[in-house]
Amino acid sequence: MSAPVKLYVYDLSNGMARSLSVQLTGRQIDGIWHTSIVVFGREIFYGQGVNITGPGQSHHGRPLQIIDMGETAIDKETFNEYLEDIREHYTADKVRYGSDFNCNSFTNDVVGFLTGGSIPDFIKDLPSDFLSTPFGAALRPTIDAMYRRPVQGQASIGGPAVAPAPADSQLAASLVQSVANRAQAPLSAHPTESSSITAPMHVITNPASFNSFLKSHRAAAAIFTSQTCPPCRMIEPIFERLAEEKGPHDGRQGVAFAKVDIDVGLGRNLAAEWNIRATPTFYFFLDGHKVTELKGVDAAELRAQIDLLIYEAYPPHPHTRLGIPIIQKMSLNPILFTQLPAVDNMVSKFFSFIDEVSWPPTVNPTPDQIKSVISKSFAPYLKARFTTPKALPNGAKASAPLISSIPALLQSWSQVTAALMTVLPADALFPLADMWRLAFLDPATGSWATAPSTSPSGGPIGIILPNATEVLESGSSKGGRRNFLLTVLRLLCNSFSSPALGRTLLTDSALKPKLTSVLVQSLLHEDASIRTAAASLAFNVGAWLQNGRVEAIRNGRGIQPHMVGEDEEWQVELISAIVEALSREVANEEIVHRLTASLALFLRLSPFYDEQLKPLLEVLQAQEKLQGKLRRGDGWEGDGGVGKKEVRQLIEEVVNKLCV
Known part of the structure; x- marks a missing residue:
């Protein structure tokens, strides 16, 4: 007979995250989520080890939200055996918010065992999202201490229901104190990065959770390990560091990482299903299909396989392989008008x-x-x-603090x-x-x-x-x-x-x-000074876009159409106007220079290049119009076209590399 499975969702901040997150982290975070599973008339969660209470009777009080996770066909006795098995894995000394051992990774694993599903992404992704901010990192010790504190009335696995525990307000008070402490602390005391807590590992103890993990990620890597395997203990820290470096977080594309201990839960069933005969064994997946595997301890090969997987899953923009030295050397600093x-x-x-x-x-x-x-x-x-500061008798200039x-x-x-x-x-x-x-x-x-x-x-x-x-x-x-x-x-x-x-x-x-x-x-204005200023503005707009694209590649997020500032129709409109302005400009080299540079910045690394911009350039006859600037005729009034060497080189590079 099937039994309903419910996910109880609590906000550890008691509403403070929703009201303060934008001010303190720069992004909206609706809650610091803690979750538990309610099934067979009991509420099970991970904190001070695996804990069991009556539904809604934990020290967290009443849940903020109850989510229906479906039904399970697994009987209560089998579930109790599973809990007893993973209890040795999810111990109190391992719990750490944002790591591979936290309440939400535990409930996700249990839901996978019971139903084959997973908890909502907004809960799974929160630890790395929140803790990647300086404020989140500052509050991490407070949250970890809350997890580790004793839980009153805890029942043993399969034991009787426990007495209700009072609602807990300690964390909210601690958050308030942390905010006050952070405000009073010198700026140098505030953490500026938290790389050690990004890209959490997925701890998996059953086949259903593993299948859900593969369905949820385009690129995935899994280590099959064992508690009795000395080589595993050597390579696991390296695998975990790679998860921090190469895992997806804060919008970055990357590989999802999973760890399967074959001695825990249904780990051996999972190992048998995937024909694992030795540990450590690494499997690498693309769109849910295994593409390769690696056995033994080889850190260099492990890193190489992860990098190859990222390349196959998220191939770089085709422009990253172009030889465009002139465009690449262009400064992305804005053109400013500083005359006083x-x-x-x-x-x-x-x-x-x-x-x-x-x-x-x-x-x-x-x-x-x-x-x-x-x-x-x-x-x-x-x-x-x-x-301008006045000159002193010795030729130096008077200096004073720059007023703002x-x-x-x-x-x-x-x-x-x-x-x-x-x-x-x-x-x-x-x-x-x-x-x-x-x-x-x-x-x-x-x-x-x-x-x-x-x-x-x-x-x-x-x-x-x-x-x-x-x-x-x-x-x-x-x-x-x-x-x-x-x-x-x-x-x-x-x-x-x-x-x-x-x-x-x-x-x-x-x-x-x-x-x-x-x-x-x-x-397209008749006044050359206005066209020069407009060409400068077009360059600044293109440079702003280009800076974002370069940063996305540098940080491993990859260039996506939904990135901030990327707008297909808008880019089509501006590129059309720039090409038209270029075709009309037949005498002013400075305007041609700035317009060509603007066009290069709009085109290079654009997520719409192949499907939209490249055909647009053909329709606009951009290549022919630019080539006209290199010779006398319809495209240029002077002898032999544009005279400045750097402008001619830029035009040739755009014509031969970005307009084809």
């Missing part, structure tokens, strides 16, 4: 614009208040931050910006944009613009962009309107000096379409 105007003259000119307009009485702040903010706070900040912006200053100036945008015409706004252009060279400004409390998102960028779009769509961008558009483009370029702000610009649903519209239209 005379701040006093700029402010004086801006005040004249303010005085010339009729100021509606409902607008707040008033003109006098605005002038006060500019003259007493923002202008002094710009002068102190960006004015503060949120209060930026917030007040952002409010002033919003008011000015509603009153001043576009041809009077370029000094305003120029002040922000300078301010965004200060890292503190970029940090403020990406803070959750800053509204609108991006700060002044969200306020200014609609006006730039209006100027472009009006079809009139002469005089002051031209200067405003040019300065906005340079402001956007400088915004990419902050990678976090770059991320906001390219992912925020309100900012991204506006930035894209301004960029695409400006690439």
